[in-house]
Amino acid sequence: MVARDEIVAFLNEYLNINAFPDKSKNGLQVEGKEEVERIAFAVDTTLRTIKRAARAKADMMIVHHGMIWGGIDYVTGVTYRRLKALFDAGINLYVAHVPLDAHPEVGNNVQLLKLLGLEPKEPFGEYGGVTIGYIGEFEETKPVEEVAQVLAEKLDTTVKTYEFGVREIRRVGAITGAGGFALEEAKRKNVDLFVLGEFTHANYLTALDLGISVAVAGHYKTETLGVKALMPLVKEKFDVEVFFIDEPTGL
Known part of the structure; x- marks a missing residue:
């Protein structure tokens, strides 16, 4: 088990998340368990990817497309459903959009x-x-x-x-x-x-x-490429289990 905040601090520095203008709120978007053992990597934050991560007992998701683009106006509809799924499973959501492109x-x-x-x-x-x-x-x-x-x-x-x-x-x-x-x-x-x-x-x-x-x-x-390239780096540095959730859109 590794402290969530240790992983977050490493990713923030390694990806230099504050150096890039971005509508996405990069970094830890949703807080979950304090200790992390299994990390799911995915391109998108959707109900399907969250539920698959939860079924696989992931403590954290690291994604390219997160939930918060500028801000959240109302916690209703799909925003509520996604947040509830994350909270119910205690999953941390870490996002790297433009920093992972660049x-x-x-x-x-x-x-x-x-x-x-x-x-x-x-x-x-x-x-x-x-x-x-x-x-x-x-x-x-x-x-x-x-x-x-x-x-x-x-x-x-x-x-x-x-x-x-x-x-x-x-x-x-x-x-x-x-x-x-x-x-x-x-x-x-x-x-x-x-x-x-x-x-x-x-x-x-x-x-x-x-x-x-x-x-x-x-x-x-x-945009599967960046998260897949980041996976082995995180695995080796923190000795955690990592896996990729593939949910192609065809677009």
Whole structure:
């Protein structure tokens, strides 16, 4: 058993949670048991993930998407149900949203590049005055379709490509989840292929007009990477049991 506050203090420092602007309230969002033995990792905080964690006797959940985005106005509806499930099971809820996207070691964006065999070469994706994504470069150019196939196999998902720019690519920019905000920056930094999680109607039109190729690998799937990379680190440091709860949305 490990003190909850010891784990929280480590995560706060390691993920540097106060360095990033974020609507998410990062850190310990919901307080549960003071001692922790089993930790569930998940992308999202939902009734399904909470109940699965409870059935598995987890004392803590570490997630990318938490419950509190700015604040809680009313404890009714789905907010009440989720909070009640956490309280009933005594589960601590720890959240790392943008800090887990941006982390240089276990972050979603670094891990996405590593799936392609790339190391982060330069920061990319300005968000609230800080950068959260990265650019990597292949030694030799590769077809967009080949890169998309690697992503599809390693993420076990369908990757949709929009070849609005060059089809033989070298420079790859990665921002998981809703990374479309960085399309113009990607063009300025000569990114050949922008890999992101989701792609909106407006993103499509922007990419088309910019002439930049895009690979869309799914918001959920691209953001399993950070929590999965964090798991073994927490396990080794605190000698606790860890497990991943997979609840894909298909989006």
